[in-house]
Amino acid sequence: MTELIKDWRNDIYAVFKDLGITMVSHVPDAGHTPLINLCEKDNEIDVVTLTTEQDGVGLSCGAYAGGRKSALLMQSSGVGNCINALALPNICRIPFLTLVSMRGEWGEFVPWQVPMGLGTPKVLEAMDIKVFRADYEEEVGSTVDAAAKFAFNTNRSAAVLLSQKMIGAKQFKNG
């Protein structure tokens, strides 16, 4: 698995540190794991493991009310769980940032991942989320930085879709 650990997670972590993001919530995905590990080792970052992605929306908004910046990490399958919750940052003009690791779009093995993979950008845009996308490692840092600044500078919601092409498709073997 070590060959999957690319520097782009370090680039996201560097953006978190640069912008003062001190709370990171997630329903874990393998694509985010190196980043989650980096955040857990950092005493200045609170890492909250959720039971459902939508709770990360409320958590982020409460943290903002209390003066802290946060980010929600999830897999594309979790985006659909968040739809109604996304009304909260929208109507309250709370900056909200989520980083979504994509499934169901590039070399996917599991057909069950395809519907939400196809639906993810449409669902986010339907809820007025500004959607950014990173397909290559070199653009991850600048894309997350741009999305975070869009969110925190304009008090709106932003998502970065981290493509499956870059993360690498998980392969399953029977038996």
Added chain:
Amino acid sequence: MIDRRPFVQKILKDRKDNLRVVSGIGTSTWDLMSAGDNKGNFGFIGAMGQSIPFALGLAKAQPDMRVLLFTGDGDTLMSLGSIATIANHPVSNLTIVVLDNESYVETGSQPTATAGKTDLELIAKGSGISNSYTVRNEDDYSKIMNTVYEEEGPSLIVIKCQAKATPLIFPHSFDGSVSMNRFKETMKI
């Protein structure tokens, strides 16, 4: 069974400066607003199921304040997983008060799961929030006040309430951005 609105007002009477109060969608917000306008209040009028994780985020961000959430059984039942999250990422300054009238009063008083076999105190305890108890009459007022201001949380109190429709008392603004900015300003003390 407790008459919820005067009881919420009693809990908030002479509130201390370090208290921030959040309310969940529905009657809980009208109850909170009935206690008088206060910049340290934030009331949900939508986003059902989000008041509990919101209160967790606020409590984590403001550890020197006491955070009190009033919400209903309907809102709580939509977000049971967030109780497990709070238990495992504990905040000592958070009290959740569930005003449990065992029904969706605002939509026609359909029974909730707590009218049946479901016990929110036991769910909280089973999730890992050991300081959880149920209140059925006003004799426990002092105990509640001690939990809200003094005890090490997180705590979850179930207040069994009468299921009756009450007048809607609106917040300062229905515009969420106005409510949020006003509430956020009170964190700078």
